[in-house]
Amino acid sequence: MAKPLSNTVDKGAANRGALVSDFTRQLVPILPLLVLIVVFLIWPIVNVAIMAFEDNYGNFTFDNFVVASQGVYAQAFGNSISLGIYSALLASIPGAVFAYIIESRGSEFLKRIINSATSVLANSGGVPLAFMFIAAFGAEGSATVLLKAIGLDIYAGGFTLFSYWGLVLVYCFFQIPIMVLVFSPAVQALRREWTEAARSLGASKWQYWRHVGFPLLFPSFSASFLLLFASAFSAYATARAMTVGTIALVPLMIGTLIDGNVIVDQFNLGKALAIGMVLVTALAMVPYLLIQRRVARWQK
Amino acid sequence: MKRLGFKLPSAGLFIAVLLAGVFVLLPLGSASEYSFRTPALGPGTYGWDNYAWFVSQPDFGTFITLSLLLAAVAAGITLLVLVPTVVWLNLRGQKLRPLMEFLTLLPLVIPVVALAIGAQTSLPVELQSNQYSLSFFYFVLALPYTYRTLDIGIRAIPLKTLSEAARSLGASQIKVIALVLAPVVRGAVIASVFLTIALSLGEFTLTSLLHWQTFTTWVTVISQSNILGAIALSVFTIVAAFALLLVVGLVSIRTKRRQVTEE
Amino acid sequence: MRFKRFAAAAVAVVAAAGMSLTFAAPSQAAINYCKVTDLQSSANGMNGLVAAAKKEGVLNVITLPRDWANYGEAMDLFSKAFGIKINDDNPDGSSAYELQTIATATADKQPDVVDIGVSALNSVTGPGRPSIFANYKVQNFADIPAEWKDAGGAWYGDYNGIIAIAYDSSVSPAPKKISDLTNAAYKGQVALGGDPSAAQEAFMSVFAAAIAKGGSVTNIQPGIDFFKTLKQNGNFTSVLANGANYVSGAYKISLSWNFNAPGAIASAKAAGKTLKYVIPSDVALQGTPYIQAINKKAPHCAAARLWEEFIYSENKGKTSDKITAADKKLPGQALFNTILGGQNIFVSGGATPITVKAMTKKGLLIKAPAGLDVPKSAKLVMPSPDNQAAGKSLVTSQWPNL
Incomplete structure (x- = not known):
């Protein structure tokens, strides 16, 4: 039996229900987090976003956005979006399988090792990351030399680390750990009882995955996929160290426009590109939310 | 820990760990080979010289301590603010989840250089002049990972059922969170705290753009004309962060065991 | 709501702990x-x-x-x-x-x-x-x-400085001019120290290449085309030219300001490499x-x-x-x-x-480091700020598709 006192929250809420919308009521407890996000992220960015609508003299204009959606900038958006998708595709599946294997078979000790390692690796990037791969797979890298010794010359077929696909490969070094890290809790939540229940009801492996495992994991998988997309879409330092700008990518252009030594004609173009990145992310949320809704219905 | 899914051949685990080991150690090992080179003693010789060099730098300890402190504060914010919020969202904030998912993706896609400019033009000077403001930025930058890790971990647990059961037994809301829900979401909480710490220890771009000196920015200053020393420092940073988190993780397994036996 | 208060208090505690710390006041001189x-x-x-x-x-x-x-x-x-x-x-x-x-x-x-x-x-x-x-x-x-x-x-x-060719002592034959860089012996060895649309040194390197290949301070196009050729024949690699990447053998030749030479040579030596610099004999591009x-x-x-x-x-x-x-x-x-x-x-x-x-x-000049003399045959040029602005917009639109 519920004690009347501890139930006041719900009762009060129900009484006010007619006056206060569900949404606002749900909003109150997350205010501390919202405040931090607003102060340390949204407010600063809004200040920058306003500048995206200004010309060099502070007058209102759409010109920055017009330029940002044309020519080499449009191409950069295309490249960055495809890089995000390929990288997410390539990293999500091995990451998910690895997470599943570790969570289902690994000892507690192994899990801690994996957990610590993935936390660190997920945050690797930039010049040091590029260097690690150069040290291994560069023209004189240890792996290259090793493979050559057993008769496999990876540079014979025109391979180069410093290209679009080279980036996709190097990004795996932080993308797969991100996937493992974010997806593991979902696998952990696949409770043993469900497997056993399914088994005792005579479900085959295929049936279990089709009706229990997959539907339960899919929302988490798509949430992780979206994160991987955003992560590769926006990666900056590693790409800069490996391409010196020879591939059109939005984050590189923003860096050049806002922080380059070569000063640009349109001061605020870089800010317009930054807003463009936020818009692409918002658009990427749409298919994601549709999938989530679909799955929610399916689970019922 | 008992296994969760259908039986997997233990070879599967072995192969997975082996592949992951190669995947991580090949680049890391190749880089560290350079960090042990001692050209002063002749080609092909190895030693700890490059590591001894940075450890002997006068500010080494100061900046490590500072970075650890900032990371600890950021981890504290994750624990005190983010964890309760995600639990709440899963209990009865369902409608807000799409909004939160979008908001927590933003730190990843907003270019840090733009964030730095915005922060300096818009935040009060008192806030900007306080070095602990960095911890708040680290917390926000870690959100894309920490929020998802927590949300995914908590999402699949029947929180509502658990908390209602506890409450019907007379537990208060805080007690429900502290005693019933916290242990269940433990794995996801540890992962998110780890992520915050790792990100805080390694963050360079924003720290530098906001003109602060931490371990990472100090590293770039001192290693400017010492190529092998710089490589040694980056290897050290990765390995030390891993070791630190591993120790924290192992301690948490122990305390968990103790709790279990006490109960 | 107890939960809300709990969370809000938590934020307050963390914030207070952070904010109470030092604020360094700028120091002040006695005379202004x-x-x-x-x-x-x-x-x-x-x-x-x-x-x-x-x-x-x-x-x-x-x-x-x-x-x-x-x-x-x-x-x-x-x-x-x-x-x-x-x-x-x-x-x-x-x-x-x-x-x-x-x-x-x-x-x-x-x-x-x-x-x-x-x-x-x-x-x-x-x-x-x-x-x-x-x-x-x-x-x-x-x-x-x-x-x-x-x-x-x-x-x-x-x-100011002049664009020089930096190369590892193992490179054979030693490059003497920018147009040498197409030599098939330099496959995968030529790099730049940055993105020319962002970094001045890399940008001026493209200018130098332009002048070496028949362009001028008002025509940077031959320079972009030159790097395109180098990329196509596999000589140019888009790795960032920096100390660590050089030591790892990711590239062996780069274009760089002559005033980076003494420092870079010393750093390379400490890492066990012999780096050399030469002012190209076809162009001495002054920044x-x-x-x-x-x-x-x-x-x-x-x-x-x-x-x-x-x-x-x-x-x-x-x-x-x-x-x-x-x-x-x-x-x-x-x-x-x-x-x-x-x-x-x-x-x-x-x-x-x-x-x-x-x-x-x-008579106050001290001796400059040896080996960085400007060859007599080299054309000495300096693109003006206006030349640079014009060249930059071409580089910005073409470099990403090199």
């Missing part, structure tokens, strides 16, 4: 050196300036790499001789970062002095714009050519001088002015490793006369100091 516009009109001369700067004890510089034009020695010498601690904010940062910092950083983090590119200068100066720099004429102001200084002393050029200026918001006004006097000093004198305890006790003017001047430190770093003509006349 922020208003001093030259040393001649200042009552105490160099002795007073040195004393005031020593009292401030700190100098904030920004984006000065140690290997760059021997800035490492300049900072060490200044710091050691005058007992002034130097904070170097973001040594690998750009000119845009310097200007951004002046525009946005809080008072205590403002740089005292900047060293920026000409195009960055042009973005903040011009008719009708309030100056962000303090007027100060160094003692050798007259020795700076008129086209490279502001008549009022708001800014002045300090040094426009970098620009020194004192920030109007400088937190250390005396130290900032002393730094400029030091940078424009043409003295021959002691380097940082030769300074003795007795030297440090000398009165300001005597101490200043004892140490090697900034213009000569640039010379020892391989750069051309802005006062080179006056110094040659006075």
Whole structure:
């Protein structure tokens, strides 16, 4: 039996229900987090976003956005979006399988090792990351030399680390750990009882995955996929160290426009590109939310 | 820990760990080979010289301590603010989840250089002049990972059922969170705290753009004309962060065991 | 709602713990050196300036790499001789970062002095714009050519460089001119130190290639085409040319300012590599001088002015490793006369100091590092800021599709 006192929250809420919308009521407890996000992220960015609508003299204009959606900038958006998708595709599946294997078979000790390692690796990037791969797979890298010794010359077929696909490969070094890290809790939540229940009801492996495992994991998988997309879409330092700008990518252009030594004609173009990145992310949320809704219905 | 899914051949685990080991150690090992080179003693010789060099730098300890402190504060914010919020969202904030998912993706896609400019033009000077403001930025930058890790971990647990059961037994809301829900979401909480710490220890771009000196920015200053020393420092940073988190993780397994036996 | 209060209290606790910590107030000089516009009109001369700067004890510089034009020695010498601690904010940062910092950083983090590119200068100066720099004429102001200084002393050029070819000693045959770089022996070995649409050194390298291949200061296209050819024949690799990548063998040849040579050669040697520099025999591309200026918001006004006097000093004198305890006790003017001047430190770093003509006349130039002589056959050119602006828009649109 519920004690009347501890139930006041719900009762009060129900009484006010007619006056206060569900949404606002749900909003109150997350205010501390919202405040931090607003102060340390949204407010600063809004200040920058306003500048995206200004010309060099502070007058209102759409010109920055017009330029940002044309020519080499449009191409950069295309490249960055495809890089995000390929990288997410390539990293999500091995990451998910690895997470599943570790969570289902690994000892507690192994899990801690994996957990610590993935936390660190997920945050690797930039010049040091590029260097690690150069040290291994560069023209004189240890792996290259090793493979050559057993008769496999990876540079014979025109391979180069410093290209679009080279980036996709190097990004795996932080993308797969991100996937493992974010997806593991979902696998952990696949409770043993469900497997056993399914088994005792005579479900085959295929049936279990089709009706229990997959539907339960899919929302988490798509949430992780979206994160991987955003992560590769926006990666900056590693790409800069490996391409010196020879591939059109939005984050590189923003860096050049806002922080380059070569000063640009349109001061605020870089800010317009930054807003463009936020818009692409918002658009990427749409298919994601549709999938989530679909799955929610399916689970019922 | 008992296994969760259908039986997997233990070879599967072995192969997975082996592949992951190669995947991580090949680049890391190749880089560290350079960090042990001692050209002063002749080609092909190895030693700890490059590591001894940075450890002997006068500010080494100061900046490590500072970075650890900032990371600890950021981890504290994750624990005190983010964890309760995600639990709440899963209990009865369902409608807000799409909004939160979008908001927590933003730190990843907003270019840090733009964030730095915005922060300096818009935040009060008192806030900007306080070095602990960095911890708040680290917390926000870690959100894309920490929020998802927590949300995914908590999402699949029947929180509502658990908390209602506890409450019907007379537990208060805080007690429900502290005693019933916290242990269940433990794995996801540890992962998110780890992520915050790792990100805080390694963050360079924003720290530098906001003109602060931490371990990472100090590293770039001192290693400017010492190529092998710089490589040694980056290897050290990765390995030390891993070791630190591993120790924290192992301690948490122990305390968990103790709790279990006490109960 | 108990839960809400719990979370809110948590935020408050964390925030309070953070906010109660130190706030460093900018130090203040006894005499207001922020208003001093030259040393001649200042009552105490160099002795007073040195004393005031020593009292401030700190100098904030920004984006000065140690290997760059021997800035490492300049900072060490200044710091050691005058007992002034130097904070170097973001040594690998750009000119845009310097200007951004002046525009946005809080008072205590403002740089005292900047060293920026000409195009960055042009973005903040011009008719009708309030100056962000303090007027100060160094003692050798007259020795700076008129086209490279502001008549009022708001800014002045300090040094410039020439694009050189840097190569590993193992490269065979040794490259002598830029057009040599198409040689099939250099497969996968040629790199640049940055993105030409963002980094000045890489941008000027493309300009150098343009002139070597029949272009001019008004026509950078042959330079872009040259790198396109190098990429197609596999010689150009888009790895970032930096110390670690060089040591790992990811590239062996790069184009670089000659004033990076002494530092880079020493760093490479410490890592077990032999790096060589040569000025290409087909083109000696001179960069426009970098620009020194004192920030109007400088937190250390005396130290900032002393730094400029030091940078424009043409003295021959002691380097940082030769300074003795007795030297440090000398009165300001005597101490200043004892140490090697900034213009000569640039010379020892391989750069051309802005006062080179006056110094040659006075016989004050020290010996430049060997091996960086400009070959007689090389065309000596310097793209003007306008040439650079025109070239830049071509590079911005074409480089990403190289």
